[in-house]
Every structure is written in C-alpha cells, then in structure tokens.
Amino acid sequence: MTLSLLHVDARTGTVAALTATGGVAVGGYVHHAWRGIGACATQGLSTNPWYPSELRSLLKQGNEATAALHEVISRDAGAPRRQCLVMDSHGRAAVHSGADNLPCVASRLATGIAVAGNLLAGEQVVDALFECFVRDNCENSSAVLAGTAEPAWRPGHESHLLESLVNCLAEALGAGGDVRGTRSAALRIESFSAAPLDLRVDWSDGDLLDQLRSLVNQVRAPGFAEFLASLPNQ
Numbered sequence: 001m002t003l004s005l006l007h008v009d010a011r012t013g014t015v016a017a018l019t020a021t022g023g024v025a026v027g028g029y030v031h032h033a034w035r036g037i038g039a040c041a042t043q044g045l046s047t048n049p050w051y052p053s054e055l056r057s058l059l060k061q062g063n064e065a066t067a068a069l070h071e072v073i074s075r076d077a078g079a080p081r082r083q084c085l086v087m088d089s090h091g092r093a094a095v096h097s098g099a100d101n102l103p104c105v106a107s108r109l110a111t112g113i114a115v116a117g118n119l120l121a122g123e124q125v126v127d128a129l130f131e132c133f134v135r136d137n138c139e140n141s142s143a144v145l146a147g148t149a150e151p152a153w154r155p156g157h158e159s160h161l162l163e164s165l166v167n168c169l170a171e172a173l174g175a176g177g178d179v180r181g182t183r184s185a186a187l188r189i190e191s192f193s194a195a196p197l198d199l200r201v202d203w204s205d206g207d208l209l210d211q212l213r214s215l216v217n218q219v220r221a222p223g224f225a226e227f228l229a230s231l232p233n234q
Contacts, residue, residue, distance in 0.1 A: 001178030027186025121176025
C-alpha cells in the first residue's frame, strides 16, 4: 500500500502532504509540496520519481491539476503501473490510477483535500483519512461529507495541521491501512508564514504512529519551536 493525502488552502497558499506505505523511506519518493503552487504524490506499483519536477513546472505555469497530470501521464509508457495524485494552487485535484495497480485502489477528491491509495485493505481506508481531515479542519464538515458543499477551512486551522495529519493517519490505519502492514510515513507542510515542516519515519519495526507522534512532540517542544520560529520563511 501507499496512501497519500494532499491539502491546499487557496486563500493562504499553504500546502500539506501526508504519505504512508508498507515499504521503506516513503518520504523520499512519494509526496511533494510547494507553497503557492500545489502538490503531488507519485506512487503505485512502480513509482515514477521524475513526475514531481515536471508537475511543479506545469503547475507553476498556471496549468490546472487535470491538465498537468495528463501531460506527464501521456509521456510515460509505464503509466499503467502508476498512481499519481495532483493538486493545483486553487485546490483542484486530479488522480491517475493505472490498471496494473494492485487492489484495493481507491481515491476521494474535493476542493483542497484529496486522498488516494493502492494495495489498501479496502476503500474504507481512503474514506477514513478523507473524512477525518474534513471533520478536523472544515467549518462545514457535514455538508462537505454529504457532497453538498465545498470545504470551508476553519480560521487558523493551519496551526494544528501537523497534529491533524497524524491523527487522521491513525484513523486510516485503524480502518485497515496497508495489507502488508505500514512501515514508513512522512509529512510535509509549507506555508508563507513559517519555515517548512518535514517529518519522516523511514522504517518502523514497531509502532509507526508512536514514532511519528514522538517526532511531533519534539517539534512542538519549546527548544525546537523557538528554533523553527527563528528561521526565515522566504
């Protein structure tokens, strides 16, 4: 399995990405987030690590997520082995799930929030991640989950994005996660108001979530928080 979530707040340019998998070092290969531009997750039966540079360029030029994704997929002979999730600066999302990917393959997309995965225990894994994030961060979560409204992000929700991503990953893993077990996880948050956050557990033989939460605690500890706040954001 690889399971990814992308989030873009079009009002502020903040971008977040979360990924987990049964393989090693997911943070080095799968998700990419660029403040004010968008994000992508390149995964699947065989990840294409060259998609991100092309997608970033296309998104920066103003292409919508769907057009940018089509462009890179159309040039890739291995596209049936790929799963790729893309979100542009307006929060518009697109997904490609090639026919060769192993089940369960699922995705769920809305403006500003998108989730996709493969080799899942079931579609409920994607639903758990998506719905948790919406409940945590939207003022109108009931309407969003009912499909009757686009997400309206709570004012200040960015301040707890880190904790929200980890808590929602826990929901997804609790819903079944990877059929092989989940061994690595990573997240990245980029904004115009703070230095980026990039946390990774490259391999876990134990409790992956416990290790990820331990990293969050270290980041939130006063010493590191002061260091982070001292970094330039431009």
